[in-house]
Amino acid sequence: MAGPPERVVSINLCTDQLAMLLAAPGQLISVSHLAQDPRSSAMAAEAAGWQANRGKAEDVYLLAPDLVLAGSHTTPATVQMLRRLGIAVEVFSHAAGFADVTAQLLRMGAVLGREAAAAEAVARFEADLAAIATDPAADAPRAALYQAGGWSSGRASLPGEVLAAAGLANVADELGLSAGGFVPLEVLILAAPDLVVSGRPWAGASRAEERAAHPALRDAGRASAALTDRDWVCGLPHLLGPVAAMAELRRKLQAGE
Amino acid sequence: MSAVAQGWLIPALTALVAALFLASLLIGPAAISPGESLRALILGDAGPLTVVMREIRLPRAILGLLVGAALGLSGAALQGYLRNPLAEPGLIGVSGAAALGAVIALQTGLAAAFALALPLLALTGAVAAVSLLLLLAGARGGALTLILAGIAVSALAGAATALVLNLSPNPFAAAEIVFWTMGSLADRSFTHVGLAAPFIMLGAALLLTLGPGLDALTLGEDAAEALGAGLTRVRLVLVAGVAAAVGAATAVAGAIGFVGLVVPHLLRPLVGARPSRLLPASALGGAAMVLAADIAVRLILPERDLKLGVLMALVGAPLFLHLIYRTRRDGGEGLR
Numbered sequence: 001m002a003g004p005p006e007r008v009v010s011i012n013l014c015t016d017q018l019a020m021l022l023a024a025p026g027q028l029i030s031v032s033h034l035a036q037d038p039r040s041s042a043m044a045a046e047a048a049g050w051q052a053n054r055g056k057a058e059d060v061y062l063l064a065p066d067l068v069l070a071g072s073h074t075t076p077a078t079v080q081m082l083r084r085l086g087i088a089v090e091v092f093s094h095a096a097g098f099a100d101v102t103a104q105l106l107r108m109g110a111v112l113g114r115e116a117a118a119a120e121a122v123a124r125f126e127a128d129l130a131a132i133a134t135d136p137a138a139d140a141p142r143a144a145l146y147q148a149g150g151w152s153s154g155r156a157s158l159p160g161e162v163l164a165a166a167g168l169a170n171v172a173d174e175l176g177l178s179a180g181g182f183v184p185l186e187v188l189i190l191a192a193p194d195l196v197v198s199g200r201p202w203a204g205a206s207r208a209e210e211r212a213a214h215p216a217l218r219d220a221g222r223a224s225a226a227l228t229d230r231d232w233v234c235g236l237p238h239l240l241g242p243v244a245a246m247a248e249l250r251r252k253l254q255a256g257e
Numbered sequence: 258m259s260a261v262a263q264g265w266l267i268p269a270l271t272a273l274v275a276a277l278f279l280a281s282l283l284i285g286p287a288a289i290s291p292g293e294s295l296r297a298l299i300l301g302d303a304g305p306l307t308v309v310m311r312e313i314r315l316p317r318a319i320l321g322l323l324v325g326a327a328l329g330l331s332g333a334a335l336q337g338y339l340r341n342p343l344a345e346p347g348l349i350g351v352s353g354a355a356a357l358g359a360v361i362a363l364q365t366g367l368a369a370a371f372a373l374a375l376p377l378l379a380l381t382g383a384v385a386a387v388s389l390l391l392l393l394a395g396a397r398g399g400a401l402t403l404i405l406a407g408i409a410v411s412a413l414a415g416a417a418t419a420l421v422l423n424l425s426p427n428p429f430a431a432a433e434i435v436f437w438t439m440g441s442l443a444d445r446s447f448t449h450v451g452l453a454a455p456f457i458m459l460g461a462a463l464l465l466t467l468g469p470g471l472d473a474l475t476l477g478e479d480a481a482e483a484l485g486a487g488l489t490r491v492r493l494v495l496v497a498g499v500a501a502a503v504g505a506a507t508a509v510a511g512a513i514g515f516v517g518l519v520v521p522h523l524l525r526p527l528v529g530a531r532p533s534r535l536l537p538a539s540a541l542g543g544a545a546m547v548l549a550a551d552i553a554v555r556l557i558l559p560e561r562d563l564k565l566g567v568l569m570a571l572v573g574a575p576l577f578l579h580l581i582y583r584t585r586r587d588g589g590e591g592l593r
Contacts, residue, residue, distance in 0.1 A: 148429050149429070150444075181560070182560045182561060183560075184285070184286035184287070184559065184560055185313055185444050186285055186286060186287045186309040186313050186314070187286055187287045189305050189308055189309050189313070190287050190289075190305050190306065190309060191305075192304070192305045202426060202427040202428060202429070203366075203426040203427060204363075204364050204366075204425035204426045204427030204430055205363040205364060205366075205368070205369065205425075205427060205430070206425075206427045206429035206430045206432075206433055207429075207433055207436055207444075208429040208432070208433065209427075209429060210444075211444045214312075214313075214444055214446055215312055215446050215447070215448065216308050216309065216312035216313050216446065219308050219312065220305050220308045
């Protein structure tokens with residue numbers, strides 16, 4: 001392939017948004033349908049301007065792409081099928097921290113032949129992050145991320161880095177789960193967090209989310225915050241929003257003490 | 258033997274249930290000393306520990322007791338009425354149909370708008386399944402008819418449950434098919450106790466009145482009619498009682514199979530095969546079994562929600578095969 005790709009199709013929510021941030025006009029021809037869903041995408045409004053795909057090998061192939069962008073969670077069968085059909089596929093893994101945000105912006109820039117745009121985005125992200133990020137103080141309020149199914153993310157994860165940059169201590173780290181892990185509800189309550197951060201429930205119902213609304217949790221935490229998943233999911237500059245929001249909550253908690 | 262057994266069986270089972278209830282309160286993923294736990298539970302002055310004891314472990318233990326009693330008692334009542342030791346709410350699809358009702362209530366948003374919709378729809382599912390089974394198998398129907406009808410009802414209810422959960426807008430719902438088919442008491446709260454307890458107690462009260470009627474039925478239907486046991490009334494009370502008890506239990510804990518099979522089977526020889534004595538004994542036995550299984554899942558995999566139905570099937574399925582073998586060996590008329 002000589003020169004930058006001309007017909008790029010993205011089939012993963014996070015590569016969708018990275019590509020929309022960096023692609024040249026007309027270079028990106030389709031994003032996944034999730035990118036247009038305001039519930040999961042931080043760039044749903046922008047994504048409305050692109051044709052949506054469902055990420056299946058056959059509808060992607062019919063778009064005649066010269067490059068497909070996929071996530072490491074994309075079904076391997078789809079990726080293999082596309083490669084067998086002779087289409088280049090770039091697979092991006094899930095960002096596990098702020099360092100991955102810059103790394104992925106730079107890689108997406110290289111893949112799309114948009115190095116300058118990527119360097120600019122990285123510089124802006126790093127400057128903005130440096131402006132708002134603070135390290136947790138010794139007496140920082142202790143927050144617990146409590147996601148559906150009882151998963152709690154520790155320091156070595158994207159949501160964990162958001163908490164840390166907002167100056168909050170992470171209860172999962174105290175429990176020895178720096179990469180995250182399942183925390184039984186009673187263990188979480190005995191850890192007595194100052195703040196419980198959980199996902200905003202989806203429509204319908206699930207026991208996995210019901211746990212975060214357990215009356216015991218309401219009675220144990222001094223404060224709790226709902227978070228929209230879309231700003232926290234992908235390694236994008238949009239993460240600065242949650243950092244600022246969490247830092248604001250941290251200041252309120254400290255003022256209340 | 259039964260006259261002797263009658264004397265000690267109920268107190269012994271009561272003591273067992275009490276001991277398991279206490280153990281259920283004291284065992285959990287957070288290792289806390291028993292004395293500290295009980296003081297926090299009773300005095301209520303230990304901050305987060307009191308919250309854990311009163312709002313997590315206590316409702317879980319109460320639900321284990323109620324759900325187990327509902328399933329054991331329903332199994333004994335169904336077996337007494339159908340005179341068939343293989344009749345069990347989980348195997349014949351009553352729990353599955355109740356789970357379908359509960360899933361519909363949750364995923365349509367009915368349960369969010371009106372909390373009682375959850376047990377009521379589960380109960381509706383259970384009524385439909387019991388009625389259909391009694392219609393198909395009949396009071397005289399053989400075990401084969403009943404089990405085949407049960408397989409059909411279970412398969413249909415299971416497929417419809419999976420369909421509803423897959424159609425849900427909630428991305429986590431489809432992963433919960435296993436909860437609805439295997440059952441769990443993890444992280445239930447007093448909200449669930451409040452929803453289920455009245456229906457389970459009503460159902461249990463109805464089923465416990467069936468003793469004399471079921472005793473008369475052991476002599477055959479004609480003899481039972483002659484003895485003044487109105488079979489129509491027995492059938493109506495049975496359907497209402499099983500539906501209320503199993504429906505409400507399933508609505509909050511999912512479908513837990515085999516309790517109603519194993520418990521009456523173990524206790525039947527100890528009560529001289531008298532349904533009127535088997536009913537209360539099975540209620541206590543069921544409570545003990547579910548409490549024990551719920552303690553076991555916490556000991557085996559404290560951080561993951563191992564489903565109760567897994568343990569129950571490991572114990573119950575071999576017993577089920579044994580029962581089928583024995584039914585065949587004893588002439589096999591029940592299986593025709």
